[in-house]
Amino acid sequence: MSAPYAKEQSIAIAAVLKASLVAGKVQNELIGTGGVKKADKSPVTVADYTCQALVSSLIFSHFPEDQIVGEEDSSELNTPENAQTKTSIMRMANEAMTEVLTGDEEAAWADVKSVKRGEQDWLNIIDRGNSVGGPSGRHWALDPIDGTKGFLRGGQYAVCLGLLVDGKVVVGVMGCPNLPLDPKNPEGEKGAIFVAVKGQGAFQRSLTSPELTPIRMSSLSSLSDASFCESVEAGHSDHGTNARIASILGITKSSTRMDSQAKYCSIARGDGDIYLRLPVSETYEEKIWDHSSGSLLVEEAGGIVSDMNGKPLDFSIGRTLKGNKGVIAAEKSIHAEVIKAVQQALQEAKA
Numbered sequence: 001m002s003a004p005y006a007k008e009q010s011i012a013i014a015a016v017l018k019a020s021l022v023a024g025k026v027q028n029e030l031i032g033t034g035g036v037k038k039a040d041k042s043p044v045t046v047a048d049y050t051c052q053a054l055v056s057s058l059i060f061s062h063f064p065e066d067q068i069v070g071e072e073d074s075s076e077l078n079t080p081e082n083a084q085t086k087t088s089i090m091r092m093a094n095e096a097m098t099e100v101l102t103g104d105e106e107a108a109w110a111d112v113k114s115v116k117r118g119e120q121d122w123l124n125i126i127d128r129g130n131s132v133g134g135p136s137g138r139h140w141a142l143d144p145i146d147g148t149k150g151f152l153r154g155g156q157y158a159v160c161l162g163l164l165v166d167g168k169v170v171v172g173v174m175g176c177p178n179l180p181l182d183p184k185n186p187e188g189e190k191g192a193i194f195v196a197v198k199g200q201g202a203f204q205r206s207l208t209s210p211e212l213t214p215i216r217m218s219s220l221s222s223l224s225d226a227s228f229c230e231s232v233e234a235g236h237s238d239h240g241t242n243a244r245i246a247s248i249l250g251i252t253k254s255s256t257r258m259d260s261q262a263k264y265c266s267i268a269r270g271d272g273d274i275y276l277r278l279p280v281s282e283t284y285e286e287k288i289w290d291h292s293s294g295s296l297l298v299e300e301a302g303g304i305v306s307d308m309n310g311k312p313l314d315f316s317i318g319r320t321l322k323g324n325k326g327v328i329a330a331e332k333s334i335h336a337e338v339i340k341a342v343q344q345a346l347q348e349a350k351a
């Protein structure tokens with residue numbers, strides 16, 4: 001008998017791999033032609049839409065009963081100024097169908113590739129990511145490009161896919177096309193896929209070979225030796241409070257600033273130790289697609305992921321983590337101490 005969620009894991013890898021390759025190509029070819037601004041003014045690019053269409057098409061082809069909670073929808077595309085973007089999405093998606101992966105990954109795509117799709121078909125697939133999520137059933141949380149701002153500045157970004165069953169994350173797969181495969185060799189091969197299945201550990205692989213290598217968070221002898229990472233965007237995470245927490249913990253190393261859920265990947269394999277995401281706004285609700293795959297990856301690599309009050313992230317409420325505030329991820333043995341420092345920093349800020 002195969003391990004639980006073996007099929008989901010392999011389809012998720014095939015989906016994220018294809019999307020990661022396409023995203024890399026779009027980054028090379030299309031940046032500069034601009035993106036679309038959503039109503040909340042956040043940027044979204046051809047890659048965000050194309051990757052959502054591709055990943056969704058593969059998931060629905062293998063798991064037609066499942067639902068997708070995807071970040072993007074096509075509503076902003078139906079304006080005359082976005083006609084060019086719409087055309088580019090169709091071109092990129094159809095081109096992706098002609099490209100060949102190897103082995104099991106290529107086999108996974110066979111049925112999707114056999115269907116010819118026009119512009120409206122691809123847009124319809126994007127819009128099937130409109131599930132509201134919730135406490136029961138199977139939902140895939142999909143962030144087709146996480147760290148869109150990083151993507152646009154040529155930095156880190158990630159294709160993120162997590163399967164939730166009855167509100168709990170059981171599979172997480174992330175593609176980070178710009179992350180060095182070996183952190184000790186930052187100028188070496190770029191591109192890694194991170195894989196975790198509940199209870200089965202955390203792994204990484206390259207974009208070119210299916211071999212999975214186990215990863216683990218680093219174990220620290222002293223918290224003051226820890227390094228932490230945070231968003232590049234000051235509007236996504238409170239850098240001031242993060243710095244205060246670091247100083248309470250006696251951390252002297254400066255933070256590593258990185259876009260996207262690559263932060264989770266980076267601490268999961270021991271490049272850094274703590275991920276701090278303190279809220280900047282009272283009203284912002286973190287999105288489930290920004291944390292589902294990353295949180296499972298860190299937990300399976302020996303860490304704990306909670307909100308700033310130490311409460312587990314609750315993925316069962318809907319499209320957002322409205323029951324939580326902030327995110328703190330750290331190795332098991334230090335997580336409680338980090339939360340204590342977070343609480344102290346927040347008390348001080350209130351005083």
Ligand SMILES: Nc1ncnc2c1ncn2[C@@H]1O[C@H](COP(=O)(O)O)[C@@H](OP(=O)(O)O)[C@H]1O
Nearest residue numbers: 145146147148149231232233235236259260284
């Ligand atoms: N005010 C806010 N607070 C926290 N996160 C925010 C935010 N506004 C946007 N985001 C989210 O931050 C994500 C990027 O995280 P990071 O800063 O770690 O790179 C964005 O994902 P997308 O890039 O997928 O839109 C977006 O969902």
Ligand SMILES: [Mg+2]
Nearest residue numbers: 042043071148
């Ligand atoms: Mg976005």
Ligand SMILES: [Mg+2]
Nearest residue numbers: 143146147290
């Ligand atoms: Mg995101």
Ligand SMILES: [Mg+2]
Nearest residue numbers: 071143145146
């Ligand atoms: Mg995104």
